[in-house]
Amino acid sequence: MIYAFDLYYREEETVTACVGFENWSSTAPALQLTEKSKVESDYISGQFYKRELPGILQLLQKIDLQPGDLIIVDGYVYLDDEKSNGLGGHLYEALDKQFPIIGVAKKKYHSLEKEYREVYRGQSQKPLFITAAGFDLEEAQCCVEGMAGTYRIPDLLKIVDQLSKGMISPEG
Template sequence: MIYAFDTYYYDDYANTVCIAFEDWTSENESEIFTEKTDITSGYESGAFYKRELPCILSLLKKIDLKEEDIIIVDGYVTLDDDGKIGLGGYLYEALDRKYAIIGIAKNEFASPDSQRRNVLRGESKTPLFLTAKGADVDDILPKVKQMHGGYRIPALLKKLDQLSRA
């Protein structure tokens, strides 16, 4: 199973949503998990994970993960070649490195990262930015390209974004 997470922040709470789907080419989700949580910390430039990681970890308590399951986050897993990690990297560590964590980001991070891959989908000239831990990023790249939907953002990830904002 693949579990994709996104969180949207309102004034006084965060809405975290997870869409579960069977495989990379799935058109529809198998299940949707949602949770509203109090915001435990304000936005801190360069430390986004401090705000979102608790939300994801809380929602994960409702999910029975299996060893082969994959988790997708809206953001980065690795940030540079010096070992700096993003939200997905902190999630990978928080889950004791047991699950593959895939980061699919919409905005480019400035630092060079030899583990980051650009993914062009549909007719878009603007890439998505792919990073991973617990899986080979080069094995994941064609799978992200194959995800359902003809646009830059795969259909299920677009739906995830919309649900988190609802």
């Protein structure tokens, strides 16, 4: 199973959302979950994980991760070419490096020069920025390129974004 996570902040509260899907070509989620939690940290550039990791770990307690499962985060796995951990890297370590993590970010992080791949989807001239831990970076690029949807953001990643913002309700 592939699990994609996204978070949204409302004042002092974070809403963490997750959609699970069977494979990269899936068109609909097999699982949708949300969890509210208190914001644990102020915003600090390069330390976004302090705000987002607690919510993801809390929501992961509701999921029975199995060998072969993979996680996608909205953001970066690594913040530079020396592989300083971003959100995905911290999550990878928190899960004892047992589950591959792919980061899908919408904006380029200034200190990352080589250890990422760009994905152009649909008619968009703006790429998505892909990073990975425990998973081949070129394969991650191909997997995200091949996800369902005709726009820049794959359909299932759009669903998890909308779920975190309360634009749609969790099902199942």
